[in-house]
Every structure is written in C-alpha cells, then in structure tokens.
Amino acid sequence: MNFDFTEAEQAFADEVRRFLRANPPETFAVDGMDAGYGSGANSRAFLKALAAQGWISMCWPTTLGGREQPMFMKLVLMEELALAGAPFGPLAGVWQTADAVIELGTERLRREVLPAIARGEATFWQGYSEPDAGSDLLALKTEARRDGDHYVIRGHKIWSSHAGIASHGLVFARTSREARRSRGFSMFVVANGTPGMDIRPIRSMTGEVYHHEVFLDDVRVSADLMLGPPGEGFQALLNGLDADRFWGRFYKAPALARVLGQLVDYANTTLVGGAPLARDPFVRRRLAAIAADIAALRLIFYRAGCLIRDGAPLTYETAMAKVYADETGQKLARLGMDLLGLWGPLREGSRWAKLGGQISHLYQTTLGHTIAGGTAEVLRTTVAVRGLGLAAEPKIAVDSKAR
Amino acid sequence: MDFRLSPSQQILTTTARAFLRQHCPPELVQRLALDTRGFDEALWRRMAELGWPGLLIPAELGGSDGSLLDVIVLVEEMGRAGLPGPFVASAVVATSLVLAAASPAQQKRLLPALAAGERIASLALVEESGSFDPAAVALECAVPGRLSGRKLFVKDAHIADDLIVAVRVGAAPALIVVPTDRSGIARLPLDAISGEKLFEVTFDRVEIRPDDLLGAVGDGDALLAPALRAGALARTAEMVGGAQRVLELAVEHAKTRVQGGRPIGGYQAIQHSCADLVRDVDAARALLYVAAWKAAEGRPAEADAALAKAYAGEACLTVARRGHQIFGAISYCEEHPLHLLHKHIQAASLDFGDAQLHLETVARVIGLEGRS
Numbered sequence: 001m002n003f004d005f006t007e008a009e010q011a012f013a014d015e016v017r018r019f020l021r022a023n024p025p026e027t028f029a030v031d032g033m034d035a036g037y038g039s040g041a042n043s044r045a046f047l048k049a050l051a052a053q054g055w056i057s058m059c060w061p062t063t064l065g066g067r068e069q070p071m072f073m074k075l076v077l078m079e080e081l082a083l084a085g086a087p088f089g090p091l092a093g094v095w096q097t098a099d100a101v102i103e104l105g106t107e108r109l110r111r112e113v114l115p116a117i118a119r120g121e122a123t124f125w126q127g128y129s130e131p132d133a134g135s136d137l138l139a140l141k142t143e144a145r146r147d148g149d150h151y152v153i154r155g156h157k158i159w160s161s162h163a164g165i166a167s168h169g170l171v172f173a174r175t176s177r178e179a180r181r182s183r184g185f186s187m188f189v190v191a192n193g194t195p196g197m198d199i200r201p202i203r204s205m206t207g208e209v210y211h212h213e214v215f216l217d218d219v220r221v222s223a224d225l226m227l228g229p230p231g232e233g234f235q236a237l238l239n240g241l242d243a244d245r246f247w248g249r250f251y252k253a254p255a256l257a258r259v260l261g262q263l264v265d266y267a268n269t270t271l272v273g274g275a276p277l278a279r280d281p282f283v284r285r286r287l288a289a290i291a292a293d294i295a296a297l298r299l300i301f302y303r304a305g306c307l308i309r310d311g312a313p314l315t316y317e318t319a320m321a322k323v324y325a326d327e328t329g330q331k332l333a334r335l336g337m338d339l340l341g342l343w344g345p346l347r348e349g350s351r352w353a354k355l356g357g358q359i360s361h362l363y364q365t366t367l368g369h370t371i372a373g374g375t376a377e378v379l380r381t382t383v384a385v386r387g388l389g390l391a392a393e394p395k396i397a398v399d400s401k402a403r
Numbered sequence: 404m405d406f407r408l409s410p411s412q413q414i415l416t417t418t419a420r421a422f423l424r425q426h427c428p429p430e431l432v433q434r435l436a437l438d439t440r441g442f443d444e445a446l447w448r449r450m451a452e453l454g455w456p457g458l459l460i461p462a463e464l465g466g467s468d469g470s471l472l473d474v475i476v477l478v479e480e481m482g483r484a485g486l487p488g489p490f491v492a493s494a495v496v497a498t499s500l501v502l503a504a505a506s507p508a509q510q511k512r513l514l515p516a517l518a519a520g521e522r523i524a525s526l527a528l529v530e531e532s533g534s535f536d537p538a539a540v541a542l543e544c545a546v547p548g549r550l551s552g553r554k555l556f557v558k559d560a561h562i563a564d565d566l567i568v569a570v571r572v573g574a575a576p577a578l579i580v581v582p583t584d585r586s587g588i589a590r591l592p593l594d595a596i597s598g599e600k601l602f603e604v605t606f607d608r609v610e611i612r613p614d615d616l617l618g619a620v621g622d623g624d625a626l627l628a629p630a631l632r633a634g635a636l637a638r639t640a641e642m643v644g645g646a647q648r649v650l651e652l653a654v655e656h657a658k659t660r661v662q663g664g665r666p667i668g669g670y671q672a673i674q675h676s677c678a679d680l681v682r683d684v685d686a687a688r689a690l691l692y693v694a695a696w697k698a699a700e701g702r703p704a705e706a707d708a709a710l711a712k713a714y715a716g717e718a719c720l721t722v723a724r725r726g727h728q729i730f731g732a733i734s735y736c737e738e739h740p741l742h743l744l745h746k747h748i749q750a751a752s753l754d755f756g757d758a759q760l761h762l763e764t765v766a767r768v769i770g771l772e773g774r775s
Contacts, residue, residue: 002404003696291765292765306406387681388678390668
C-alpha cells in the first residue's frame with residue numbers, strides 16, 4: 001500500500017496549481033451551462049488554454065503528437081482543476097473520444113480529428129439516446145444506410161449534452177439487421193453543420209440549455225468517418241460508457257469537497273439566533289458525515305484508477321463509483337439547501353442570493369446525474385450481475401398492441 | 404498510489420483466513436458468545452505460536468516486528484471470522500501503550516510475555532460518563548497511594564493479568580499498570596448482546612506503587628491518543644472484515660435461495676440491496692487502509708482515523724442490518740452466524756469512540772468553528 005503521489009505526479013499537481021494561479025478560472029469566458037458534474041461550465045477559451053499547455057494530448061503516443069505521459073497524470077490534472085472550480089466541462093469527453101480514435105480510428109479520423117482535439121478546438125456530443133431508447137439503448141431506431149463510399153443517417157437523437165456548441169457528434173446507428181439484437185450497430189463521427197443535421201435546444205429545469213435533440217434527415221457521412229469496425233459498435237459503446245462512468249465522474253469528489261468548504265465557511269459566518277450555525281451539533285454532524293462520504297468517494301475513484309492503470313480487470317467498480325458519486329452529490333446539494341433555508345432557492349444573480357446562488361443550481365443539476373449515463377437502477381443491477389454474479393432478471397416481452 | 408497488500412501482507416491474510424476457518428468456525432464463535440468465560444485458551448496459544456500477539460513488538464523483546472498496517476489487515480481477517488477474545492484489547496491497545504510509555508524495566512517485564520501471549524492486558528478508561536475522550540477521566544489516584552473507584556466497559560478484564568488504568572494524579576492525566584491479582588480489585592461482568600466480555604472493574608483501596616506508573620504524570624492524554632487511535636483502527640478493521648463476511652453470506656444466500664421459481668438474487672430488489680453492500684464495504688475499507696497506512700508511516704492520522712471509524716461504524720452496521728433483510732427469517736435464529744457478526748460490528752462501532760465522537764473530530768478538521 002502507498003497512498004502518496006509519485007514525485008512526478010506531485011510536481012505536475014504543483015505545475016497545474018501555478019497555472020491556475022496565473023490564469024484564474026473565473027477570467028475565462030463561458031459558453032455552456034455547468035451541469036454540476038464537477039467539471040464546471042463549458043469554456044472553449046479554457047479548453048484552448050489547457051491545449052496550449054500540451055495537457056490535452058499529453059498521454060498520446062509521440063507519433064500522434066503526444067508526450068506519452070502516464071494515465072495518472074490525467075487524474076492529477078482533473079483533481080486540481082475541480083478543486084479550483086475551473087470550467088473544464090468537455091475535457092473528459094474529449095479525452096475519451098481521442099482514446100477511441102487512437103485505438104479504433106481510421107487514418108482520416110486520426111489525421112483530422114486528433115489535431116483539432118489537441119488544439120482544444122474539437123468537442124463532442126453523444127448521439128446515443130433516442131425518445132424510445134433510454135436505458136434500453138438497443139431499442140434505438142436511427143439507421144445508417146450504405147450508399148457507395150458513404151452512409152446516409154436517418155433518425156432522431158435526444159439528451160445530447162452541449163450539442164449546440166460542440167464541433168462533432170458521435171452518432172450511434174444501426175447499420176445492418178442481424179440475428180443478434182446487439183449486433184449491427186456502428187458509430188460515426190459527424191461534424192456539426194453537416195447538411196441534414198438539425199440541432200434543437202431543450203430548455204432544462206434550471207432555465208438554461210444543456211441538452212439538445214438532434215434530427216438527422218438523410219445526413220451523408222463518408223464511410224471513413226466510422227469509428228470502429230462496422231456492425232460491432234455496441235461493444236465499443238458499452239466500453240465507452242464504462243469508461244465514461246469513471247472519467248465523467250472522477251472529478252466529482254474534489255468538486256464536492258470544494259462546495260463542502262464553502263458550506264463550512266457559510267456555517268462559520270452565519271448567525272442563527274445569535275450563534276454561528278457551525279455550533280449546531282446537528283449541522284456539525286451532517287457536514288462531517290458528508291466529508292467522510294466525499295473522502296471515501298475520492299478513494300473509490302482512485303482505487304478504480306489504479307485498476308485501470310494496472311490493466312486489471314474491472315467488473316463492477318466504475319458502475320458502483322458512478323452511483324456513489326451521483327448520490328453523494330445529491331446528498332450534498334440537499335444539505336446545502338437545508339443550511340441556506342429561505343435563501344437556498346435563490347438563483348445566481350438574485351438579490352440576497354447566498355454562495356452565488358450555486359447551491360440551487362447544484363440542487364437541480366444533480367437530480368439528472370442518477371439518470372444520465374446509466375441510471376442508478378441499471379448500474380446497481382450491473383454491480384449485482386457483473387460484480388457479484390447474481391442472475392439477471394428475465395426479460396419480459398411486452399405486446400405493444402396490448403398497452 | 405497503490406491499494407494492494409504487500410506480498411508479506413498477502414501471506415499474512417491468506418494464512419489468517421485458512422487458520423481461522425479451521426480453528427475459529429462459526430460454531431466456536433457461537434459457543435464462546437454463550438459461555439460466561441468465553442475464552443478459548445488453546446486457540447489463543449495457537450495464535451501466539453503464529454506470532455500474532457507480538458506483531459507490534461520489536462524482535463529483541465520477543466515480538467515479530469510488524470507494523471500497525473500489518474495488524475490492521477490481520478484484524479480484518481479476525482473480524483471476518485467473528486473471532487472473539489482479547490486480541491485488540493491486549494495485543495493492539497495495551498501493547499501500544501506499553502511500547503510508548505513503559506520504562507525499560509516495565510517493557511522487559513511485560514512485552515516478552517505479551518508477545519508470547521502469556522500475559523493479557525486491557526485498558527480501563529471509560530467511566531460513568533460513557534466517554535472515550537481522555538479528558539473525561541475523573542478517577543483520582545495518588546502515586547504512591549491507594550486507588551478507589553470504578554471503571555466501566557473494560558474488555559476481557561476477567562482474563563487480563565494487567566490492567567492499564569487511566570487516572571488523574573491531582574489534575575494531571577496519568578496511566579498506571581496494575582496486576583489484576585492485587586488486593587481490592589473486583590471484576591463484575593456486564594451482559595452484552597454481542598457476547599463480548601465486558602466488565603465493571605472496582606478498585607477498593609488498591610495499593611498503587613511508584614513503579615506502577617506508566618510514563619510520566621501529566622503525559623496520560625498524550626500517551627493515550629495514539630493507542631486509542633490504534634484501537635479505533637483495529638475495531639474498524641473488525642467491522643470491515645465482519646461486513647465483508649455478511650456480504651459474502653448474503654450473496655451466497657441470494658444465489659441459492661429460490662422463491663417464485665428463481666433465486667432471490669434474480670430480483671432487482673435484492674440485487675440493488677446487494678450492490679449497496681459492496682459500496683459500503685469497499686468505501687469503509689478504503690478509508691481504513693489510508694488511515695492505517697498513514698498511522699503506520701508515522702504521519703498525522705487523527706483525521707483519517709476519525710473518518711474511517713465514523714464511516715465504517717455507519718456503513719458496516721447498515722450492511723449487517725441489510726444482511727438480515729436479505730436472509731429473511733432464518734437469520735433471526737440463534738444458531739445462524741449473521742446475528743453475531745452483526746453484534747460484533749455493533750460492539751466495535753461503539754468501542755474507542757462512536758460515530759458521534761469521531762464526527763466531531765472530523766467537524767474540527769474540515770474547519771467548523773468550535774462549539775462554545
């Protein structure tokens with residue numbers, strides 16, 4: 001056992017902190033809503049600043065412009081960025097796409113997409129869910145029909161985060177009818193603005209736009225923009241979702257630790273009945289208990305990170321970690337609302353808003369986290385079936401006419 | 404960063420698991436819980452032959468030169484087996500105090516015997532306040548002089564050869580070590596549901612000699628802090644091991660118990676409950692290992708130990724309670740292993756500070772201003 005960073009990791013953490021002091025996160029222009037996951041708002045300017053440091057591509061092979069840094073450096077970077085509240089929204093998704101392109105991409109994808117990613121210019125929306133395909137992704141109806149050296153995509157995607165401000169979509173579509181329901185799917189990297197693509201915003205309960213629905217009306221895509229082997233997209237997608245659970249939630253613990261620190265300051269400086277809120281034993285205990293949750297959450301993610309680094313097999317770890325991250329976020333937001341009382345629901349910018357109105361925002365955004373990227377229910381089933389070896393529930397066919 | 408056990412720790416846990424499976428089966432745990440004395444001397448001797456009671460003690464004093472982290476991974480296995488007995492009280496807490504505070508003469512007298520399992524020692528700290536906070540100690544004693552008063556919740560006092568008693572000399576905190584056969588000491592059993600052997604110890608004009616003093620007068624609290632931390636970590640390890648066993652038993656049951664034509668583990672209600680058991684055990688273990696590693700490395704570990712003990716107390720007890728629900732009626736039976744694992748966790752969650760005490764430490768560490 002050893003719970004220290006290596007010297008190189010520690011030196012990199014110091015370097016990131018110096019960068020953040022020289023480039024205060026709040027000075028960067030923001031383009032898209034902070035969805036509360038812990039990676040802050042979507043900021044093209046900040047992503048470009050990270051790119052200028054060479055940090056986006058630091059783990060890639062040197063032949064592709066990287067510096068072959070160990071994967072743990074990404075964890076160090078994300079932790080420091082989250083602790084500082086930096087707006088690095090799309091970073092984890094960008095890394096995952098880059099990894100998939102490096103592993104599975106065609107020559108063209110490597111040539112065109114990777115440099116744009118390294119420059120901080122490319123971000124991606126996920127075109128997976130559809131109106132009738134949520135937790136059951138295999139029910140999706142979007143089809144990509146082969147036409148010479150192109151595919152023609154037709155369908156309707158929904159819940160695609162920041163699709164309106166991204167550069168490309170990762171569109172998951174059926175490319176052939178196979179006997180096995182999970183075969184015959186492929187993934188395409190489709191540039192925004194491709195003719196036939198209509199991206200429409202969905203206003204969320206926070207009052208802002210985060211999700212979009214995307215109508216694909218005979219969108220022609222060159223066959224060399226397919227990511228991965230044709231018809232084998234579903235396994236790649238599952239692997240991607242597995243990785244998403246780790247990379248898309250790793251920064252939650254440090255981000256929640258930051259919010260906890262703000263709540264502690266609030267409790268120390270807010271008088272209730274003449275005494276600081278911090279002296280209320282019940283408040284003390286709730287804040288301390290969630291500090292323990294956040295500490296445990298951080299370790300659960302680092303443990304999974306070690307398994308990934310060491311190439312050890314993972315079964316339940318990322319599914320469990322995601323559920324824990326999302327439920328801890330909800331718990332902290334709820335606690336924040338309780339502490340703030342009448343002031344809790346005030347929005348950012350409102351008169352009398354406390355802590356910048358961010359707790360009411362967190363309270364709303366965290367509601368979506370146990371739904372997005374695999375619901376807490378689906379993932380608990382994953383832990384039980386894949387991790388513990390319990391038998392999957394039998395599927396019950398539904399007669400659509402009988403409904 | 405590395406969460407894995409070292410090769411020697413792996414050998415230690417593998418050996419311990421095999422040994423305890425053979426020598427500490429659930430039937431023995433059951434029998435010792437129901438027995439008034441509840442101490443298996445043959446088992447204790449075998450453990451001593453493996454060098455376990457001497458794990459924290461240097462080789463030149465008869466020990467096996469292990470670290471606190473080694474002790475923690477061993478105690479986790481003991482918790483998994485539900486092993487009763489004085490290991491934590493004697494080989495972890497009392498031994499830590501003797502190592503930290505005893506004079507060379509006291510060390511020579513006590514440590515080789517403790518290492519060999521020939522003497523058993525236990526800490527008498529808690530009084531009627533029910534607090535593990537050393538500041539709550541009120542029992543007064545002059546050294547030399549006579550000691551009169553009582554201590555509560557003294558573990559395994561009936562088989563202890565020595566008691567380390569936290570006292571006040573004037574206003575100053577101090578520790579004394581007294582053999583239990585000294586005149587005026589009475590040990591009165593408490594009857595706890597866990598089957599752990601807890602005692603009220605009364606002192607009636609017990610003679611206290613100058614060389615009974617352990618460390619200097621005034622150092623009592625400073626000496627107690629690391630030993631109480633070791634105790635809290637060891638009890639946390641017991642909880643984690645116990646909860647791990649509950650998880651294994653519950654999953655095994657969910658796979659084999661058939662209702663409505665399929666194993667109950669095929670129902671999502673049970674699956675989701677089992678998934679939460681995994682999270683509770685994994686998270687508690689991770690906090691435990693970090694705290695024990697820091698303590699073993701000699702780094703500040705107060706906050707980490709408090710986090711681990713508070714978290715595990717809640718999480719492991721939740722595992723035990725959920726375990727009963729997964730097992731259903733059968734786990735309500737005395738002969739079923741679950742209730743003793745549960746009660747063992749319950750007892751451990753209170754020993755060396757309950758969640759409330761440790762959360763107060765956490766509250767201070769995260770920066771909440773003090774209570775007035």
